[in-house]
Amino acid sequence: MMSKENQKGVSRIMEKPRVAVVGSGSWGFNHVRTFNNLNTCELIGVSDLNDNNLIRVRGQFPKLKTSKEYTDFTRSNDIDAIVVPSSAETHYEIAKDALVHGKHCLVEKPITLDIDEAQELVNLAKQKDLVLMVGHLLLYHGAVDFLKKLVDEKKIGDMLYLYSQRVNLGKVRSNENALWSFAPHDISIMLYLIDSKPIRVSATGQSFLQKKNNIHDVVFFTIYFENGTIATGQVSWLDPHKIRKFTIVGTKKMITFDDMEVREKIRIYDKGVDGWDVSYDSYAESMSIHDGDISIPKVVLTEPLKREDSHFIECIIDKKKPLTDGQNGLDVLKVLVAAQKSLDNYGKPEDIL
Ligand SMILES: NC(=O)c1ccc[n+]([C@@H]2O[C@H](COP(=O)([O-])OP(=O)(O)OC[C@H]3O[C@@H](n4cnc5c(N)ncnc54)[C@H](O)[C@@H]3O)[C@@H](O)[C@H]2O)c1
Incomplete structure (x- = not known):
């Protein structure tokens, strides 16, 4: 198993990456369900701006932490990876905050709305040796x-x-x-x-x-x-x-x-x-x-979302390049x-x- 430095420079054995999902709308809820069912990671929490979405999450997954502030997860030392199925115009801000704070990041498509912003995320992930993956779901079909x-x-x-x-x-x-x-x-x-x-x-x-x-x-x-x-x-x-x-x-x-x-x-x-x-x-x-x-x-045929989310966790644990990495997200965005x-x-x- 790989180890990685968290924000405080403390090395942690990455056995089961601890995950939070930011955005639990109509698509994000599927990520919540899928990550919650994976036995290769531990889903810790969910953030959404909408109270009803958080009530729905707590109703089905009472053990999960919920917050309207995504920074409670992107800046937490108890989280290794952030999944971003929020609305497209918020991807850049949330994914950047996650990467800056040392979190691996799976961001939904489109990676961002702007080429320079996507390039910045790709560079940031490379500099910090973090996994940046984009949810191009059909490549897992x-x-x-x-x-x-x-x-x-x-x-x-x-x-x-x-x-x-x-x-x-x-x-x-x-x-x-x-x-x-x-x-x-x-x-x-x-x-x-x-x-x-x-x-x-x-x-x-x-x-x-x-x-x-x-x-x-x-x-x-x-x-x-x-x-x-x-x-x-x-x-x-x-x-x-x-x-x-x-x-x-x-x-x-x-x-x-x-x-x-x-x-x-x-x-x-x-x-x-x-x-x-x-x-x-x-x-x-x-x-x-x-x-x-x-x-x-x-x-x-296996469920593409399950394959996609498992692949993200595998890439974190095995330090692999995702099939749909940040560069792939940037290529599609261009x-x-x-x-x-x-x-x-x-x-x-x-x-x-
Ligand atoms: N891969 C696929 O097959 C697939 C399918 C549908 C949607 N998507 C993508 O998933 C993303 C979400 O789509 P959706 O249909 O679920 O949209 P949605 O509007 O139903 O959900 C977006 C959620 O993000 C939340 N959100 C926005 N800003 C936030 C913030 N700062 N902090 C926390 N939560 C925040 C909103 O409250 C909302 O609940 C989009 O990027 C979309 O393109 C991908």
Whole structure:
């Protein structure tokens, strides 16, 4: 087991990291439940500004300490790690306070709203040798592991493009638009699967429900990668369908990942166009279509949030770099910031910094 210096310079054996959760709203409560059930850590307390949320926590988990002041946990010597599923605009302040006071930190997506602030958190974690992880939940989904393997092993040939749809009706948010609320999930998967640098993005969309505040309900975005791959996403909370779907098109095969399917989440289509990459005078003559079988592989599924939260604790104990570390949060944020700029300029492509 590793030891670490706490604020007073006293070394402590990190057997079971002691955790506090800051933000116990609709998503944060799931972290509270999950950390409380993990036997690799000890959940000590929960902070929230909302009394009702703290009453709910005490009702279900009477042993936990609760406080409206998050600093009671970020500055406590009895806490090793802070989980931050508070509203996005508060992530920077809370995560910074946690890191400054020597706490490992799991911050929900998006890491922050500002690139410089996210960079500061990444630097701080590095300087202080602390784990900084971002809650890109879908990278802990068994189906995404499966996709990654298929893509990396070139089972689909070379990836040409992919598109994602994350649409439903509600929950309408007033503090962020559909891009910032939904797209971090899709962008994190796109960056994970596509082995190339994202260089440019364009985004269009519209605000219908909260026109005055210019909060976009629907956004379509396209990311261009250095190797020519493109990834397109559609996100909306104003749509008749509930769709959570990825489609990947490769030179040899095509795949869909439909997260609304209970069991058969991945389908591999032995479909494609052959001969198109050969230089003939007449391309049309050289091409033939293959339209073969569809296979549905068995995918091992465990609760992604449990995997994510366990991974955070494992990284603290074993001093490992998280799959979704602070840098990964920053990479996703850079795409979001450029996409928002493009959205504000009616789809004008923006370079990703
Ligand atoms: N990974 C996922 O799948 C997923 C899903 C939903 C939401 N999220 C993310 O989780 C975060 C929270 O989302 P939500 O839907 O639970 O929002 P929410 O508004 O329901 O909850 C946010 C909570 O944070 C609390 N809070 C805000 N400032 C605080 C402070 N200074 N101290 C203590 N508590 C504070 C609020 O009182 C509120 O209860 C967001 O970043 C969101 O993007 C992630």
